[in-house]
Amino acid sequence: MQQTLVWKPWINPGVENLRLKQDDSGIHASSHLMQSVQGHSIAATYVLNCDPRWRFRHLWLKVDNLGQKSLTLDRDIRGRWYHNGELRHDLLDCQHVMLSASPFTHTPALQRCALETGQSDQVQVAYIDMLTLKVEARTQRYLCLRQHAEQTLYRCESAGNKPRELTVDRNALLMKASDQYLRMSSRTLELNRWV
Known part of the structure; x- marks a missing residue:
């Protein structure tokens, strides 16, 4: 299955256009985003890969903000994290990646938590x-507030940030984050199958 998703920041100018592909080898996301962050204009491209169970494996990120910078982050099957090839012991307890300016990076954590109404999980x-x-390394807590057939409402809490409400679709893809992001479109791409 392949999807194309577009989000815009709630207040600031910007857009994120993400292509998501899921197959037997895992979950593969590639994204281009432009945003105004804390008064700075950034353009970024990233590729994020997870295994079929939404466990983080690889991130390549390039950001242009008054010059280009890039990084890679990898997590092996033993849970060891490598930042630009260097082992990062301080990330050993981490399960997921969270990008400060991308709504998509909530999805792997929510997919792995699989919470029912009233349940919470700290990741x-x-x-x-x-x-x-x-x-x-940061701690994030998700609380499932309400579930419906087509969408679920979560509260997301992390140290130093005010709690946010996240509305996601049945695939845990963000539809709306209170005063932060709004999804503009979502399309599922299907291959024609000739018989």
Whole structure:
């Protein structure tokens, strides 16, 4: 299955256009985004790969903000994290990656949590500030507030940030994040099958 998703920031100018592909080898996302972040204009491209069970495996990120910077982040099957090829012991407890300016990176965590109404889960994430490309371990908590057939409402809490409500579709893809992001479109691409 392949999907194309487009989000825009709630207040600031910008857009993210993401192509998502799921197959037997795993989940593959490639994205281009432009945003105004804390008064800085950034353009970024990233490729994020997870295994078929939404466990993070690889990220390549390039950001242009008064000059280009890039990084790679990898997690092996033993849970060891490598930042630009260097082992990062401080990320050992992390399960996912969270990009400061991308709504998509909530999806792998929510897919893995699989929460029912009233349940919550706390996850460690490798948080990447897209202005500085600083990578640090952070704790994030998700609480499932309400579930319907086509969408679910979560509260997301992380240290230093005000709680946000996330509305996601049945595939845990963000539809709306309170005062942060709004999904503009979602298309599923299907191959023609000739019989």
